[in-house]
Amino acid sequence: MTSWNTTRDSATQAVRRSLQRTGMTWMAVAEHIDRPVIWTIAALLGSHPLPADTAAAVGILLELDEDTVLALQEQPYRLDGDTLKADPTIYRFYELLAVYGPALKEAIHEEFGDGIMSAINCNVQVDRREDPDGDRVRVTIDGKFLKYQW
Structure with a gap:
């Protein structure tokens, strides 16, 4: 019996190989399945399950078994x-939260009250902003506020 990680890791590698082989972009896949690009990438890298019809559409597009x-x-x-x-890009997000996490928490509580920003009910977008000192990465997290209820 194959473990979940082995099966899922193999699926992720098959998706990556197909993207490389076909020259398909993540954006093209996202548009094909009518989903946000960040959600699409996360799902195809193993962070979300795809509904059966969406998985089938990806399978046809990327010629997956x-x-x-x-x-x-x-x-x-x-x-x-x-x-x-260990990945430098991902580590910078850890670093960002280590430095700014407490300030973000305070700002959220001051603006919304006692609660949290949902990481389940959120939209994430990555954009490029041109800047004379070098292009900027803009990450927008639009999360639903969930009030603590006692």
Whole structure:
């Protein structure tokens, strides 16, 4: 019996190989399935399950086999621990939250009251902003406020 991680990791690699082989972009896949690009990338990298019809559409577009299409539909385990911090881009998000996390929390509480920003019910977008000193990366997280209810 194959473990979930092995199956899901193989599906992710099959998607990556297909993108490379076909020259397809993440944006093109997202447009094909009518989903946001960041959600699409996260799902195809294993962070979200794809609904059966969406997985089938991706499978046709990227010429994936049936087992890969099924693996894309599996409920993920969202645990990768400290291995994520080894990637410099991902580490910068950890660093950003280490520096600004407490300030963001205070600002949210001051503006909204006692609660949290949802990471489940949110939209994430990445944009480029041209700047004379070098292009800027703009990450927008638009999360639903969830009030603590006692």
